[in-house]
Amino acid sequence: xxxxxxxxxxxxxxxxxxxxxxxxxxxxxxxxxxxxxxxxxxxxxxxxxxxxxxxxxxxxxxxxxxxxxxxxxxxxxxxxxxxxxxxxxxxxxxxxxxxxxxxxxxxxxxxxxxxxxxxxxxxxxxxxxxxxxxxxxxxxxxxxxxxxxxxxxxxxxxxxxxxxxxxxxxxxxxxxxxxxxxxxxxxxxxxxxxxxxxxxxxxxxxxxxxxxxxxxxxxxxxxxxxxxxxxxxxxxxxxxxxxxxxxxxxxxxxxxxxxxxxxxxxxxxxxxxxxxxxxxxxxxxxxxxxxxxxxxxxxxxxxxxxxxxxxxxxxxxxxxxxxxxxxxxxxxxxxx
Numbered sequence: 001x002x003x004x005x006x007x008x009x010x011x012x013x014x015x016x017x018x019x020x021x022x023x024x025x026x027x028x029x030x031x032x033x034x035x036x037x038x039x040x041x042x043x044x045x046x047x048x049x050x051x052x053x054x055x056x057x058x059x060x061x062x063x064x065x066x067x068x069x070x071x072x073x074x075x076x077x078x079x080x081x082x083x084x085x086x087x088x089x090x091x092x093x094x095x096x097x098x099x100x101x102x103x104x105x106x107x108x109x110x111x112x113x114x115x116x117x118x119x120x121x122x123x124x125x126x127x128x129x130x131x132x133x134x135x136x137x138x139x140x141x142x143x144x145x146x147x148x149x150x151x152x153x154x155x156x157x158x159x160x161x162x163x164x165x166x167x168x169x170x171x172x173x174x175x176x177x178x179x180x181x182x183x184x185x186x187x188x189x190x191x192x193x194x195x196x197x198x199x200x201x202x203x204x205x206x207x208x209x210x211x212x213x214x215x216x217x218x219x220x221x222x223x224x225x226x227x228x229x230x231x232x233x234x235x236x237x238x239x240x241x242x243x244x245x246x247x248x249x250x251x252x253x254x255x256x257x258x259x260x261x262x263x264x265x266x267x268x269x270x271x272x273x274x275x276x277x278x279x280x281x282x283x284x285x286x287x288x289x290x291x292x293x294x295x296x297x298x299x300x301x302x303x304x305x306x307x308x309x310x311x312x313x314x315x316x317x318x319x320x321x322x323x324x325x326x327x328x329x330x331x332x333x334x335x336x
Contacts, residue, residue, distance in 0.1 A: 032215050035194060038220075045074060047317075048074070049077045049151075050303045054318055066156070078151065084144075086140055171202075209244050219324075233279075236276075248284060253290040289313060
């Protein structure tokens with residue numbers, strides 16, 4: 001029998017899942033999926049963006065939250081520019097926001113709960129930019145950045161002075177800004193919200209896992225390298241410890257097709273990611289080959305599924321998207 005403490009904790013979690021600002025903000029989002037990896041440099045963001053664009057091409061309403069605070073790359077790959085703007089919509093349970101730029105640029109002395117005694121942590125003034133996003137945020141909602149490819153996007157890049165300015169925030173502020181993105185963005189009605197997480201199992205990853213109610217699950221991105229799959233094992237075990245479903249493992253940069261003979265070249269060895277999926281008893285979502293066009297398209301701010309729709313990469317991502325749609329639908333989640 002559960003103790004009084006356990007019952008109290010369960011009641012508290014149920015209340016938060018239904019009535020918290022984040023829950024209300026995401027109330028019209030059917031499916032929430034996080035994409036992460038144990039190791040950096042595996043092409044996680046590229047996979048996330050192209051998966052999101054593919055879902056949008058299939059008629060889904062899709063948005064991406066770039067939760068990689070220190071290395072936001074989603075805006076670059078999507079060719080998205082601009083800063084967050086105040087929405088005219090009412091925040092659930094709050095007051096009407098002021099949909100004018102004067103209200104948008106009003107700075108509260110303690111916005112986002114930030115203590116200005118720690119300004120030295122923000123590189124002599126670079127920390128001021130969160131004031132443009134923060135302030136009296138319980139009365140405000142912000143519009144996501146619209147992209148040319150039918151995918152909305154939110155990123156620290158959307159509030160930062162420039163892409164060259166470093167983000168030097170400690171853990172508590174990183175956690176706070178992610179929760180504010182989740183709770184104050186006007187996400188609207190979405191079929192899918194994809195959250196692009198930084199590598200590892202640090203503050204951002206744990207915040208997303210613990211803050212998003214009804215998280216459908218996590219996609220793990222790896223490469224055929226043993227060093228990648230070993231680190232991804234830790235990431236998968238972290239999700240399991242927090243009772244977050246693993247939707248599957250996606251292997252990126254699986255092969256390189258020779259441009260002359262079209263023979264597949266295994267740059268990083270055998271399919272370790274598929275073995276990882278079997279070992280961890282999770283689904284293997286599929287393999288995305290290595291193509292120079294992927295990097296060229298990302299640098300140009302055009303997702304490869306748009307720039308090269310008939311490529312092997314685009315076809316494989318389309319298969320993965322179809323599998324993912326079927327999997328979350330069969331799980332019976334996201335229903336009102």
